[in-house]
Every structure is written in structure tokens, then in C-alpha cells.
Amino acid sequence: MQKGSLLFLLHPNFLMAHASPILLLFLLLSLQVIAQENETNIIKPGSSLYPRKHPSSWASSSGHFEFGFYPQGSGFSVGIWLVGQPENTIVWTANRGDPPVSSNATLVFTGQGGLLLQTENGKENLIVDVRESVDSASMLDTGNFVFFQNRSVVWESFDSPTDTILGGQNLSTNYNLTSSVSRSNHSTGQYYLIMQGDGNLVAYVRSAAVDTRDAYWATNTYGSSLSRLYLNERGRLLLYAYPEERGLANSSQIGDKTVITYRATLDPDGVFRIYSHQFESNISSNGTKEWQNLNDLCDVKGNCGLNSYCSSRNNDVECYCYPGFTFINENRKFLGCSQNFTLDGCEARKDLVMHYNFTTLENMDWVGSGYSLMNMNEEDCKKACEEDCYCGGALYSRSSGSCTRYSLPLIYGKRRGDISTTAFIKLILGSTPTIPPPQSPTLIDEGNQRLISTMGLSLGSVSCLCFVIAISSFLIYRHRMQSYRKLLENKNSGFTEQFTLRSFSFSELDKATDGFKDELGRGSFGVVYKGILPGDKDSKTVAVKKLEKVKEGEREFRTEMAVIGRTNHRNLVRLLGFCVEGSRKLLVYEYLSNGSLANFLFNTSESPNWKERARIALDVAKGILYLHEECEVCIIHCNIKPQNILLDDSMTAKISDFGLAKLLRPNQTSISGIIGTAGHLAPEWQRNASLSVKADVYSFGVILLEIICCRSSIDVEVSNADEILLSTWVYNCFAAGELNQLVGGEEVDLRMLERFVKVGLWCIQDDPTLRPLVKNVTLMLEGKMDVPVPPFPSLSHVTY
Incomplete structure (x- = not known):
């Protein structure tokens, strides 16, 4: 019996005229059947789903959409899909960051919270947390999964989109779509599309943490905080940025007799597309592409990693390394490329000539402001990059005649015919010592012999006089050295020895180090050797550094050593x-048996204890504070890195190599021209700007993040490209509230961890004025000063 016929029979006049007990019984049975048909897709608390047993899903009344378990990888995930052939189309996934579950999992609808996922090992996880009691749920024909309380919707999947919005669904302000890893892996990918509060719809690389330089598409619409993106049931994509309404895309219409469902998806390649699905016998088609926001896939930033560039052909993207670079992993090209040849610092020895080869690539571009922009011709542009050791590549624009130099890594490169700039890529071939040119022989005639004889006698006399003076000086020097040794042997000279620098002879240090045999390490200024100095009672182990790049004369060097010798801090x-x-020129330091902080953090099988790492970080901050504000003159270290931080027997951190760069006098505010080590350098180095104490604060910030995470600032041996740059990964975890990932699940004081992370992010800000003074850094680490929420640190200066 049809519903319309039944309503006619239930009319009061009909019932009064024709009522009978049999008819009334028939009508009641019919009403019960209709009620059951209308509730076939109503889900009650206590209902369960199973990956490989019936039921595995809940279907909408039309059968077009289903909610439940679907295969992913070697397990199963929970989501919503559009039923189709030859495969279903996933439109929503729960808990995308969690790994797939096994076939023994169970999904239970609880009336007190939502959907509870129970795994075979007894773990329970609320994958949909409604946070209030509910009495029913339903999979609607629109593709929206909803929970009801007294027939009112209290939660719906349309309010929590993943990578797709369906016809009739909004993307509201500050909500985003995040791409999947691939067509078959629906975990969180690397691109997202966000409806910003200013009314602008923008697509970013996910690792960029909303850095405007990493946006690759935008509608450039600006309105109010009530802006929203809407896909209607007829496939029209509308942007409401009050008071403006803007149509972004129109889908083709295919007649009214065919059921069509539309979806707008941020695909794994970062392109936002609209698809239409036609239904025949309740099975949808694979989907027809109706519209996409980008035509060239290379416009999507992040398809190719650092030091590589993108080239598109048809609808395929291919990544290429710049000449001189090789892929970090051939099977995972998104990790980018690296060079085999590296330099410690940027100052080459005078007897070392670096050989460069330049490759010219037409129609090239990459992202970044560069650190030098000048007007010059093409040949001068190439030469300027060749003579600049910080330059990894340059872009030359023929239209403007401008040359922009960039340091490594080169970011978001692409090559396309309509790009008018030319790229020069520097390749370091190697280094060889310079060989002095041979001198041409001189012909001597008889007329010059008398002059030569006279000059020979004169030089001989002068040589004899110099020899006599040298012997006298040596005897005087030897006498004074013996007197000095007697002074050192005096029992009352212990106090003097503690606070006075001793002047060693080279032969003494050569003997103490056994001919400089036992090398402890190499730094920016020279090589360090282990030595043993003899004493009255016990010999003393020391570290002897042979300086290689110090150019001061003897008088200036002694003056600087006197200043360094007066520094005294634990x-x-x-x-x-x-x-x-x-x-x-050599320096003799106290020997610290536990080595460097680099070995402590990076070369141990087990991560060091969190409390010990936190104490070391505070030790380093206090050491820098003494150099900047508490010693006789302000010393800018200029080369703070884990290799220059040593640990003594009690694991107290001590800074070495301070004062070897330059000393900042009290009447100076900045210093320029000093060379440090790449990786921990402040951005000012690349801009050739004057340096201040804030350069050391930046280096400390990098070290602080390394201490927190027990990994170096740049690590290519990671599973995700977002984690290569430590600063980006730390900020992403901080913004997402996932700081536990930084310490690998280690039990730590979360409040202290958050405080340390925020301090580190403030210290590595691109603008030196935003970095705190090291005095405030120390107070913030100790918890004596509040730490505000830091902005995202820039990436343009990161090099490796």
C-alpha cells in the first residue's frame, strides 16, 4: 500500500463511514511497517561495526554513502565513502594521524560519548567525541554523518572536513582542508587550504605554518570573519566574503534524470579540484574532473624538496637536482638534494684556492628574497656569486638587469618556458694549494760581478752582526726562562698559577703532546691535541689548540690573550x-674528560636524561651571559655550536673558543667581518650586516632546540620532509600542541618543555630586534619571567 493511499484511508470522514475492526487492525499494521522503513538508517547506541564481519558499515538510505571500516595499507581505517565502481571514493577519515587498526578491531556507538574504537590489545580510543549524551546517529544521503539528541543534531562530520567538502557543505572561517598522503593513503598530507579570518582562501605547504612566502594559491578576497566557502548541490563553488559573493567555479550540468553528487577535494598533489559523480543503480562513477585551481602542477610548492626544482610535462611532475647535487633518497625525491662537498665556515686559507664550476639554467625561478640584490650585467652577476663563498646560486633578470644572490638551500625551484630569469648554480669542484710561479733565470755579465761582490761583503757583515745579536738574545731569553721556571716552582706560586696565564715555548708543547699525535678534534680556528704537562707531584692533562686562522701580530695576540685570561666563570x-x-700560535686549555655536547647529544645510543639536558642548556645560557654582560669587556663569541661546548667530570657545560673571533669594546655596539660556522649562524651573516650580541642569542636558540630534541638542526635521515629543518618541525609540533613528539615520548615536565621550546623559537627569529637578551633568556629558562607565544621563525636563511 502506498503512503498516499494510506493517508486517504486515514481521513476522519472515511473512517466514520467505513470503519470496521478488521480495517482498523490492517491500518495499524501498515503504519508500523512505514515507521520501520523510515528508521532503517537510524543507528542506536550499542550498535557495533567490524572490519571483516557484518556489519562493517552503516549506509545512507539511498545507499550512495557509507560510514565504517575501509581497507588502508595492511589494516583498516574509519571513514565515509562514496560507493562506486571499481573502487569507493573516500570523502572523510577519522583520526588521520593514527595508524590503521587490525581486522580484530571493533567500533562501538556509545550513547555517552560518540564512537569508541576498541583494538585487539585492549586499547580504547574515542574517534568521534560528542562530549554529551546522544540517542541516535545516521548516515545521511548528503554524505554527512550526524549524531542526534531528541532529534536535534549535536555533531556532524560536515563540521570537521578532512580533504573534501561535498555538495551542500561549507568550509567556515579558520577551518581548513588538508590533503592526503596519496590516493591510497588518507593520512595527513603536506598541503592545506584554509579559509582565513580576513576572507582570503589560501593554499599553503603544510610545513610552512602559515608563512606567506609558502602560499602557492589564493583568491585574494578580503571580507569579514564570517567568510565561508560553499559548494552547492549543483556543483557551483561560491565564496562568501561579506559583503561580496564570488563564484569560483561552475560545474557542467548533465540533465535532471541522472543523480549527480559533487565533491571539492584538495588532492595529494596540492591542487584543489571539483569532481562530479553520476549514479546508476546506486553505484557512482569514478568521478569526472570539472575544475581545478591550478593548471601547472609546478606552481604547487613542496612537490620537490630543497636544492631541487620542478618541471611539469602534461599532468606529471618531475623533480631534478641542481647540477652538483644528488638526491638524498632516489625513492623519496621530496626530501630534496644535497652536495657532497662542504666547508666549515666561509673563510678559506690564503694558500687554498677553491675551484668552482657554474651551470646556467634558463627559465628558472625559486622562492626567497635572497641576501643581495644589485644591478649589474650577466657576466658580473656570475662573477659576484663566484667570489662570494655564501652564494649557492644567483638569479639574473634581463628585463630589469638585476642580480639576486641566494645561499643554500634553494627552495621551491621551478622551470617553465614563460619564466624570464636565468639561474647560475655554483658547483664546488675541490681545493688545491697554490703553487708559486717559477722565477725566470737572471743573466749576469762581467760588469755586474764587482757590484755583486760588494753587496755580498756588505750582506755578510750584516748577517754576522745579526747572528751575534740573535745569540745574545737567546742567552738573555734562556736566563729569563730559567728565572721564570724557578718562580713557578716556588711553593707559594699556586695562587699566581691559578690566575696568571703561562707563556709556553713551542718545544714544551711539542713534547707535552708527543709531537701533536693525539688529536681531540677540529674547529673553525684549528686542531686540538691532548697533552700532558709534567709537575712537581702530579702531571696535568691539558688540551692544546694549534691556531691556523689567527692573523694578528705578536703584540696584538698577547693583548687579546691577556683579556681572555682574565675571564673566569664556571x-x-x-x-x-x-x-x-x-x-x-697555540693555546693551552684545561682538559675536560666528557667531550663535547655534540657527542653527548648525537653520538650516544640512548637519549640523555631530560633533567640533565635542561641543566646543560641553562649552563650554556649562563656562560653566554657572562661573556656578554659580566666580564671586563663584552665578548661576542660568533661561533657557538655543540662542538664548542665541552662537559667536565660533573657534566657541567663549559663554552670554549670564546674571544678568538674579536673583542667588542665597551664603546662599540656591533662588530662585522667575523666568520663563524654554517648551521648555527644568525641570518645577519648572509646579509653582510653588522653583528651584535643577538647573533650569539640566535646560535644559542638553535642549540637549545637541539638539546630538547637530541638531534641536529638539519637532518635528512628523517621519514617526513617536514622534519628536515628542526625549527620548522618544532614550531609545527608547538602549534599543534604535540610537544611530546619532540622528546620521543620521554616523561618530562611538560610546562618546562613548553617554556624551553618557546624560548628557543624566540631566539631564532630572523629579526635580531625580536630576539631577547641572554639575561632575559636565562630568566625565562629558570621560570622567573613569562614567555609569550613566539611567531614562526623564517626559513630563508637556513643552509646546509
Whole structure:
């Protein structure tokens, strides 16, 4: 019996005229059947789903959409799909960051919370948390899964989109679509499309943390905070940015007799597309592409990693390394490329000539402001990059005649015919010592012999006089050295020895180090060797550094050593003495048995204890504070890195190599021209700007993040490209409230961890004025000063 016929029979006049007990019984049975038909897709609390047993899903009344378990990888995930052939189309996934579950899992609808996922090992996880009691749920024909309380909707999947919006669904302000990893892996991908509060719809690389330079598409519409994106049931994509309404796309219409469902999806390649699905016998088609926001896939940033560029052909994207670079992983090209040849710092020795080869690539572009922009011709542009050791590549624009130099890594490169700039890529081929040119022989005639004889006698006399003076000087020097040794042997000289630098001879240090045999490490200024100095009672182990790049004369060097020798702090490596004999300059330091912070953090099988790491970070901050504000003169270290932080027997951190760059006098505010080590350098180095104490604050910020995470600032051996740059990964975890990922699940004081992370992010800000003074850094680490929420640190200066 049809519903219309039944309503006619239930009319009061008909019932009064024709009522009978049999008819009334028939009508009641019919009403019960209709009620049951209308509730076939109503889900009651206590209902369950199973991956490989019936039921595995809940279907909408039309059968076009289903909610439940679907296969993913080697397991199963929970989501909503559009039923189709030869495969279903996933439009929503719950808990995308969780791994797939096994076939023994169970999904239970609880009336007190939502959907509870129970795994075979007894773990329970609320994958849909309604946070109030509900009495029913339903999979609607629109593709929306909803929960009801007294017939009122209290939760719906349309309010929590993943990578797709369906016909009739909104994307509201500050909500986003996040792409999937691939067509078959619906975990969180690397692109997202966000409806910003200013009315602008923008697509970003997910790792960018909303850095405007990493946006690759935008509608450039600006309205109110009530802006929203809407896909209507007829496939029209509308942007409501009050008071403006803008149509972004119109889908083709295919007649009224065919049921069509539309979806707008941010695909794994970062392109936003609209698809239409036609239904025949309740089975949808694979989907027809109706519209996409980008025609060239290389306009999507992030398809190719650092130091590589993108080239598109047809609808395929291919990544290529720049000349001189190789892929970090051939099977995972999104990780980018790297060079085999690296330099520690940027100052080459005078007897070392670097050989470069330049490759010219037409129609190239990459992202970044560069650190130098000048007007010059093409040849001068290439030469300027060749002579600049920080330059990894340059872009030359023929239209404007401008040359922009960039440091490595080169980011978001692409090559396309309509790009008018030319790229010069620098390739370091190697280094060889310079060989002095041979001198041409001189012909001597008889007329010059008398002159030569006279000059020979004169030079001989002068040589003899110099020899006599040298012997006298040596005897005087030897006498004074013996007197000095007697002074050192005096029992009352212990106090003097503690606070006075000792001047060593080269032969003493050569003997102490056994001919400089036992190398402890290499730094920016030279090589460090282990040595043993003899004493009255016990010998003393020391570290002897042979300086290679110090160019000061003997007088200036002794002056600087006197200043360094007067520094005395528990978090600084103590300088015991020095040697200066002509061009040979050596320093003698106290020996610290536990090595460097780099070995402590990166070369141990187990991560060091969190409390110990936190104490070391505070030790380093206090050491820098002493150099900047508490010693006799303000010393800018300029080369703070884990290799220059040493640990003593009690694991106290001590800073070494301070004062070897330059000393900042009290009447100066900045210093320029000093060379540090890439990886921990502040952005000012690349801009050739003057340096201040804030450069050391930046280096400390990088070290602080390394101490927190027990990994280096750039690590290519990671599973996700978002984690290569430590600063980006830390900020993403901080913004997402997932700081536990940084410490690998180690039990730590979360309040202290958050405080340390925020301090580190403030210290590595691109603008030096935003970085705190090291005094405030120390107070914030100790919890004596509040730490505001930091902005995202820039990426343009990161090099490796």
C-alpha cells in the first residue's frame, strides 16, 4: 500500500463511514511497517561495526554513502565513502594521524560519548567525541554523518572536513582542508587550504605554518570573519566574503534524470579540484574532473624538496637536482638534494684556492628574497656569486638587469618556458694549494760581478752582526726562562698559577703532546691535541689548540690573550696559557674528560636524561651571559655550536673558543667581518650586516632546540620532509600542541618543555630586534619571567 493511499484511508470522514475492526487492525499494521522503513538508517547506541564481519558499515538510505571500516595499507581505517565502481571514493577519515587498526578491531556507538574504537590489545580510543549524551546517529544521503539528541543534531562530520567538502557543505572561517598522503593513503598530507579570518582562501605547504612566502594559491578576497566557502548541490563553488559573493567555479550540468553528487577535494598533489559523480543503480562513477585551481602542477610548492626544482610535462611532475647535487633518497625525491662537498665556515686559507664550476639554467625561478640584490650585467652577476663563498646560486633578470644572490638551500625551484630569469648554480669542484710561479733565470755579465761582490761583503757583515745579536738574545731569553721556571716552582706560586696565564715555548708543547699525535678534534680556528704537562707531584692533562686562522701580530695576540685570561666563570673553559713564536700560535686549555655536547647529544645510543639536558642548556645560557654582560669587556663569541661546548667530570657545560673571533669594546655596539660556522649562524651573516650580541642569542636558540630534541638542526635521515629543518618541525609540533613528539615520548615536565621550546623559537627569529637578551633568556629558562607565544621563525636563511 502506498503512503498516499494510506493517508486517504486515514481521513476522519472515511473512517466514520467505513470503519470496521478488521480495517482498523490492517491500518495499524501498515503504519508500523512505514515507521520501520523510515528508521532503517537510524543507528542506536550499542550498535557495533567490524572490519571483516557484518556489519562493517552503516549506509545512507539511498545507499550512495557509507560510514565504517575501509581497507588502508595492511589494516583498516574509519571513514565515509562514496560507493562506486571499481573502487569507493573516500570523502572523510577519522583520526588521520593514527595508524590503521587490525581486522580484530571493533567500533562501538556509545550513547555517552560518540564512537569508541576498541583494538585487539585492549586499547580504547574515542574517534568521534560528542562530549554529551546522544540517542541516535545516521548516515545521511548528503554524505554527512550526524549524531542526534531528541532529534536535534549535536555533531556532524560536515563540521570537521578532512580533504573534501561535498555538495551542500561549507568550509567556515579558520577551518581548513588538508590533503592526503596519496590516493591510497588518507593520512595527513603536506598541503592545506584554509579559509582565513580576513576572507582570503589560501593554499599553503603544510610545513610552512602559515608563512606567506609558502602560499602557492589564493583568491585574494578580503571580507569579514564570517567568510565561508560553499559548494552547492549543483556543483557551483561560491565564496562568501561579506559583503561580496564570488563564484569560483561552475560545474557542467548533465540533465535532471541522472543523480549527480559533487565533491571539492584538495588532492595529494596540492591542487584543489571539483569532481562530479553520476549514479546508476546506486553505484557512482569514478568521478569526472570539472575544475581545478591550478593548471601547472609546478606552481604547487613542496612537490620537490630543497636544492631541487620542478618541471611539469602534461599532468606529471618531475623533480631534478641542481647540477652538483644528488638526491638524498632516489625513492623519496621530496626530501630534496644535497652536495657532497662542504666547508666549515666561509673563510678559506690564503694558500687554498677553491675551484668552482657554474651551470646556467634558463627559465628558472625559486622562492626567497635572497641576501643581495644589485644591478649589474650577466657576466658580473656570475662573477659576484663566484667570489662570494655564501652564494649557492644567483638569479639574473634581463628585463630589469638585476642580480639576486641566494645561499643554500634553494627552495621551491621551478622551470617553465614563460619564466624570464636565468639561474647560475655554483658547483664546488675541490681545493688545491697554490703553487708559486717559477722565477725566470737572471743573466749576469762581467760588469755586474764587482757590484755583486760588494753587496755580498756588505750582506755578510750584516748577517754576522745579526747572528751575534740573535745569540745574545737567546742567552738573555734562556736566563729569563730559567728565572721564570724557578718562580713557578716556588711553593707559594699556586695562587699566581691559578690566575696568571703561562707563556709556553713551542718545544714544551711539542713534547707535552708527543709531537701533536693525539688529536681531540677540529674547529673553525684549528686542531686540538691532548697533552700532558709534567709537575712537581702530579702531571696535568691539558688540551692544546694549534691556531691556523689567527692573523694578528705578536703584540696584538698577547693583548687579546691577556683579556681572555682574565675571564673566569664556571661555564667557560679555563685558558691556562699560550705560545706565540712567529707565525706559530697555540693555546693551552684545561682538559675536560666528557667531550663535547655534540657527542653527548648525537653520538650516544640512548637519549640523555631530560633533567640533565635542561641543566646543560641553562649552563650554556649562563656562560653566554657572562661573556656578554659580566666580564671586563663584552665578548661576542660568533661561533657557538655543540662542538664548542665541552662537559667536565660533573657534566657541567663549559663554552670554549670564546674571544678568538674579536673583542667588542665597551664603546662599540656591533662588530662585522667575523666568520663563524654554517648551521648555527644568525641570518645577519648572509646579509653582510653588522653583528651584535643577538647573533650569539640566535646560535644559542638553535642549540637549545637541539638539546630538547637530541638531534641536529638539519637532518635528512628523517621519514617526513617536514622534519628536515628542526625549527620548522618544532614550531609545527608547538602549534599543534604535540610537544611530546619532540622528546620521543620521554616523561618530562611538560610546562618546562613548553617554556624551553618557546624560548628557543624566540631566539631564532630572523629579526635580531625580536630576539631577547641572554639575561632575559636565562630568566625565562629558570621560570622567573613569562614567555609569550613566539611567531614562526623564517626559513630563508637556513643552509646546509
